[in-house]
Amino acid sequence: MKDIGQRHGSVGLREALPYMRLFKGKTFVVKVGGALLADALATREVLEQVDALRHLGIRVVLVHGGGAQASTLSRSLGSEPRFVAGRRVTDEAALQAAVLTLNGEANTALLAACRALDIPAVGLSGVDSALVRARRRPPVVVDGETVDYGHVGDVVSVAPGVLESLLADGKLPVVSPIAADDDGNLLNCNADGIAAALAVALRAVKLVLLTDVPGLLERAEDPRSLVSYVDLEGLRVMRQRGVLAGGMAPKTAAIESALNGGVERAHLVSWRVPDGLLAELFTNQGSGTLVVPELGTLTPAEQAAEPALP
Numbered sequence: 333m334k335d336i337g338q339r340h341g342s343v344g345l346r347e348a349l350p351y352m353r354l355f356k357g358k359t360f361v362v363k364v365g366g367a368l369l370a371d372a373l374a375t376r377e378v379l380e381q382v383d384a385l386r387h388l389g390i391r392v393v394l395v396h397g398g399g400a401q402a403s404t405l406s407r408s409l410g411s412e413p414r415f416v417a418g419r420r421v422t423d424e425a426a427l428q429a430a431v432l433t434l435n436g437e438a439n440t441a442l443l444a445a446c447r448a449l450d451i452p453a454v455g456l457s458g459v460d461s462a463l464v465r466a467r468r469r470p471p472v473v474v475d476g477e478t479v480d481y482g483h484v485g486d487v488v489s490v491a492p493g494v495l496e497s498l499l500a501d502g503k504l505p506v507v508s509p510i511a512a513d514d515d516g517n518l519l520n521c522n523a524d525g526i527a528a529a530l531a532v533a534l535r536a537v538k539l540v541l542l543t544d545v546p547g548l549l550e551r552a553e554d555p556r557s558l559v560s561y562v563d564l565e566g567l568r569v570m571r572q573r574g575v576l577a578g579g580m581a582p583k584t585a586a587i588e589s590a591l592n593g594g595v596e597r598a599h600l601v602s603w604r605v606p607d608g609l610l611a612e613l614f615t616n617q618g619s620g621t622l623v624v625p626e627l628g629t630l631t632p633a634e635q636a637a638e639p640a641l642p
């Protein structure tokens with residue numbers, strides 16, 4: 333079956349059928365990185381794949397980042413964005429830039445692209461209907477230095493009712509990662525973390541993180557070092573070895589919290605791979621990285637997936 337997809341460079345329907353049966357009526361949370369939004373064609377292609385999932389009866393919630401756009405706006409307003417351990421330090425001006433770009437530019441661009449594809453998308457942020465309750469992160473010590481991340485939030489709880497209503501109504505919720513605390517103070521949250529929290533609250537079976545690298549890499553600088561599948565213990569070992577750097581640190585932390593919260597599987601997929609999302613979800617060999625709680629839970633077919641190149 334695997335050959336059909338490979339010969340024609342597409343996802344074979346026959347191979348996909350067991351997955352279709354399995355996924356019907358289930359909930360997937362799909363997060364797209366901000367870099368995707370700078371590429372209109374790729375954005376359209378990702379949304380077409382998301383729409384295919386919806387037509388197969390999968391309840392999809394889309395979460396987006398937009399850090400690169402926020403950085404660009406910050407710079408044009410005269411302040412250089414600062415990151416510590418892959419996370420943005422958000423002062424007053426950076427918060428403003430984040431709200432403008434995430435709730436404004438990025439969210440609206442996705443909705444506009446959905447309009448062009450006739451996808452009934454509804455945009456919202458963590459602030460809407462108290463979807464995400466967050467709390468300002470207290471200063472933390474990173475590599476011996478005390479870091480105050482500023483107006484940065486960690487998720488306290490999620491009230492998924494508004495998403496349930498939208499999904500029941502056949503809509504595609506498109507969620508920006510801006511959230512607020514109980515006093516209405518806006519907080520900039522990492523979109524991977526928001527996606528993970530929503531996935532847990534919605535009892536999603538999958539969390540899919542679409543990013544600009546092929547997946548989890550054994551060596552960040554070598555795209556051929558793709559890890560096809562890994563479990564929580566494997567991630568722990570990679571973190572200890574210092575392999576999970578930059579944006580991959582919050583991303584893998586989000587995956588861990590999702591799997592520990594009951595989400596069955598997480599996937600790291602490149603949006604640069606044509607039909608990469610569908611290939612990851614509907615073929616045995618996949619296209620990116622599959623993360624499961626324990627490798628023992630992988631099906632024999634999944635374990636037969638092509639090993640990572642040396």
Ligand code: ADP
Nearest residue numbers: 365366543545548549552575576577578579580
């Ligand atoms: P996104 O916008 O999708 O959240 P990020 O830039 O935050 O993307 O995170 C992805 C980045 O993490 C990659 O572009 C890569 O530079 C970096 N990275 C660090 N370590 C790894 C690793 N082991 N595997 C893959 N990517 C890694």
Ligand code: MG
Nearest residue numbers: 365397399579
């Ligand atoms: Mg990121």
